[in-house]
Amino acid sequence: MAYDKFTVLKSTAVPLPIENVDTDQIIPARFLKATERVGFGDNLFRDWRYNPDNTPKADFVLNNPVYSGKILVGGKNFGSGSSREHAAWAIYDYGFRCVVSSFFADIFRNNCLNIGVLPVQVSAGFLEKIFNAVFADPQTQLEVNLPEQTITLLATGESESFDISTYKKDNLSNGFDDIDYLQNIKGEIQEFASKLPF
Amino acid sequence: MSKTLFDKVWDSHVVRSIEGGPDVLFIDRHLIHEVTSPVAFLGLKTRGIPVLYPERTFATADHNTPTINQHLPVADPLSANQLKALEENADAYGIRHWGLGHQKNGIVHVVGPENGITQPGATIVCGDSHTSTHGAFGAIAFGIGTSEVEMVLSTQCIMQPKPKKMRINITGSLSKGVTPKDVALFIISKLTTSGATGYFVEYAGEVFENMTMEGRMTVCNLSIEMGARGGMIAPDETTFNYIKGREFTPKGEAWDRAMAYWQTLKTDADATFDKEFTFDGSSIEPMITYGTNPGMGMGISGRIPEAQEVEGGVATYEKSLHYMGFHEGEPMIGKKVDYVFVGSCTNGRIEDFRAFASVVKGKHKADDVTVWLVPGSHVVEEQIKEEGLLDVLTEAGFSLRQPGCSACLAMNDDKVPAGKYAVSTSNRNFEGRQGPGARTMLASPLVAAAAAVTGVVTDPRTLIQ
Numbered sequence A: 001m002a003y004d005k006f007t008v009l010k011s012t013a014v015p016l017p018i019e020n021v022d023t024d025q026i027i028p029a030r031f032l033k034a035t036e037r038v039g040f041g042d043n044l045f046r047d048w049r050y051n052p053d054n055t056p057k058a059d060f061v062l063n064n065p066v067y068s069g070k071i072l073v074g075g076k077n078f079g080s081g082s083s084r085e086h087a088a089w090a091i092y093d094y095g096f097r098c099v100v101s102s103f104f105a106d107i108f109r110n111n112c113l114n115i116g117v118l119p120v121q122v123s124a125g126f127l128e129k130i131f132n133a134v135f136a137d138p139q140t141q142l143e144v145n146l147p148e149q150t151i152t153l154l155a156t157g158e159s160e161s162f163d164i165s166t167y168k169k170d171n172l173s174n175g176f177d178d179i180d181y182l183q184n185i186k187g188e189i190q191e192f193a194s195k196l197p198f
Numbered sequence B: 001m002s003k004t005l006f007d008k009v010w011d012s013h014v015v016r017s018i019e020g021g022p023d024v025l026f027i028d029r030h031l032i033h034e035v036t037s038p039v040a041f042l043g044l045k046t047r048g049i050p051v052l053y054p055e056r057t058f059a060t061a062d063h064n065t066p067t068i069n070q071h072l073p074v075a076d077p078l079s080a081n082q083l084k085a086l087e088e089n090a091d092a093y094g095i096r097h098w099g100l101g102h103q104k105n106g107i108v109h110v111v112g113p114e115n116g117i118t119q120p121g122a123t124i125v126c127g128d129s130h131t132s133t134h135g136a137f138g139a140i141a142f143g144i145g146t147s148e149v150e151m152v153l154s155t156q157c158i159m160q161p162k163p164k165k166m167r168i169n170i171t172g173s174l175s176k177g178v179t180p181k182d183v184a185l186f187i188i189s190k191l192t193t194s195g196a197t198g199y200f201v202e203y204a205g206e207v208f209e210n211m212t213m214e215g216r217m218t219v220c221n222l223s224i225e226m227g228a229r230g231g232m233i234a235p236d237e238t239t240f241n242y243i244k245g246r247e248f249t250p251k252g253e254a255w256d257r258a259m260a261y262w263q264t265l266k267t268d269a270d271a272t273f274d275k276e277f278t279f280d281g282s283s284i285e286p287m288i289t290y291g292t293n294p295g296m297g298m299g300i301s302g303r304i305p306e307a308q309e310v311e312g313g314v315a316t317y318e319k320s321l322h323y324m325g326f327h328e329g330e331p332m333i334g335k336k337v338d339y340v341f342v343g344s345c346t347n348g349r350i351e352d353f354r355a356f357a358s359v360v361k362g363k364h365k366a367d368d369v370t371v372w373l374v375p376g377s378h379v380v381e382e383q384i385k386e387e388g389l390l391d392v393l394t395e396a397g398f399s400l401r402q403p404g405c406s407a408c409l410a411m412n413d414d415k416v417p418a419g420k421y422a423v424s425t426s427n428r429n430f431e432g433r434q435g436p437g438a439r440t441m442l443a444s445p446l447v448a449a450a451a452a453v454t455g456v457v458t459d460p461r462t463l464i465q
Ligand code: SF4
Pocket: B062, B063, B107, B108, B109, B128, B130, B344, B345, B346, B404, B405, B408, B409, B426, B427
């Protein structure tokens, strides 16, 4: 699935300082019944965002007009639980292009990278700084620079670098995905398969 | 160079390694279901590419299926649509499909091993995080996202960096009333839900050596709940006896060749792990969870920990207890139970129903508890009948539903109402997992049975001889 290229993202951020945010919260199972990849953004954080009668919960951050932007900042161990890629789709579809946390669950991180959402892992200390800055001034801007692999609080210039494999970095900057890569080495894969003992 | 079991299986499936990037890993067996595959097939259609090896993919319907009246058309139009999509896609691409009503239908991680699709030394993936179940046979098995499902369909490969390696040893033996589920919940409570993130786990030690295949599957199934990519156990006689003669296992001379290879699948004596833990099996008691992630578990006779005693943020901890309606320092024994769910790919196998029946035999279902007993597959359902367990259950006031994921993720009608308490043998106690507002306590089939006959959280050791 094609997605927009990612290079440098300058944006305000939405803070969600909760730990162990699991994919059942990001998108509850009852919304996984689609056979196409559309409309998942509406159900992002559905049960934290809406009451059972579908009225918005005033105290949830996505319902607070003060906070907006393309960067979601979450607490430690973000995205644990189910392998549903729908969680990453919901985040992308809602309008986020980057998730920042001090720790990500494995499958979720992979899924994000596969669909064009950049997971940025920062130190616990820097995460704290981001939360403080955003709570103090919701208009505060963050810059996520993929080529340089840095994330910066623009108001103060405080910055930290993050890890990403050169392969995934290339993919994101060019809007490529793994299927493009694998299609190109199909011959090699078939050769490999023909030599397997079983 | 000495290698771990994990190294042996992984390395033999690497098609190529990308510098500064992932390995291209060949996948032997691919399992699909109705929820995470439709968009992958749509991707194939959009790109105009075929399925490379359709015979390596197996489809079953489980997540969305009703557990009563399966002979009737599925009422929910969205669920029906997904089931239809799976059937049509399987047909169009020549993939074996065990849909609703098929004799081999059931939960994907139950039917894989049952039919011998799961084998030692294989790489197995599925768009479901509990694919780690299959590691019980010495396979590398893990959950993938829908983009990866599309990769496997189109090229039989995925691209992943090789995880780090962890070994968890449990020595000695287990006490009365302590099951593989308790072993897993105990480990997760020690390591936390993120303690094994980035690792692939090997389980070793006498407790696992003496465990049945069903038990090993339960343990490997829950590996993902501590963040691990997967978990595995070296294949041994127990493994070989289990798989011999099943439909998709090698036969005759091919079996002998496979056996010669499978017997080499053990960690070399001097191989090393990035992390290693050892626990004493006799220190484990029946477990139950009190919070909203599987790491929030405790021995059933204990008290809910104080916020200060647990790792992680106090605010997150308090939010979790508030959701559950529990308080720090309280005992769990005696807490009211409204629902009991026995089933899922964690504890929906024959051994689990044997365990449940052993406790309820000669007793009666508590009046105000709703009990859902959901076998993992038709094969399990048949076995329950053949072994006479159904009679025991019926006499005690219980009935059996039809196979499927059911209340494990509550995509069908089997939802626990908001605010109600459920003792469940499944794998996740996340907020709303079993229905919006539902409160889940994870436990073994023995603990579930004790709750089903008493209506409160009960130590099963007080009910068994
Ligand atoms: S039983 Fe639960 S965990 Fe297992 S495959 Fe079904 S939904 Fe997933």
